[in-house]
Amino acid sequence: MTKPDQPVIIHEDNHVIVAVKPPGFLSQADGGPAPDMLTWLKAVIKEKYEKPGAVYLGLVHRLDQPVSGLMVFARTSKSASRLSSQIRERRFEKGYLAVVHGHPVPATGEICVRLLKDASTNRVRVDPAGLESSLIYEVIAYHEQTDSSLISISLGTGRGHQIRVSLAHRGWPIVYDQRYGLTEDRGLGDIALFANRLGFFHPTRKDWCLFTQPMPTRHPFDRFRPFDV
Secondary structure: OOOOOOOEEEEEOOOEEEEEEOOOOEOOOOOOOOOEHHHHHHHHHHHHHOOOOOOOOEEOOOOOOOOEEEEEEEOOHHHHHHHHHHHHOOOOEEEEEEEEEOOOOOOEEEEEEEEEEEOOOOEEEEOOOOEEEEEEEEEEEEEHHHOEEEEEEEEOOOOOOHHHHHHHHOOOOEOOOOOOOOHHHOOOOOOOEEEEEEEEEOOOOOOEEEEEOOOOOOOOHHHHHHHOO
């Protein structure tokens, strides 16, 4: 197994840390051998500031293990509480880029479905008994040779596996999605889903903070380089 890339910290102050999670990292340790963002960042803080005791770092949102991109962590319990409130009140902005199979029509739209999670398998499916979820997508470019599209996604809700299940349900599975994607994609690469935008009100200054990252250069994003966003 290839060793995952290391996270990159792009912003740090006394209240928050914003970092880019590589594919393969967990958001939080699950007792297994996989590296995780929370443990990695705590170690960085402990070494950088020579902290003698335990380091506090609050996890306020997650990315699935194969998904890469921007995450914010709280450095104080007060910051964690205020950021969590923003998420509940839908004042927290999360945007993504994805490469999907097919050519979504219409080119822009909203997907509203109800999602139900099976805790025993950690799989999510569209089900009338599930929780309401919504996202807005926009096609940025279509690659005819591979019948794939680069799309941007904005979340209305933050359900687990929401993007992956919603797009697959519409017939546009994400390229290299090992769980909800095409069988022929299995084991070929990291899922083509990247959290490229993250916005929130700073927990103490109250000003709007917006962080963005360029599209990854790895395959299959590389086929859309002329359309970098």
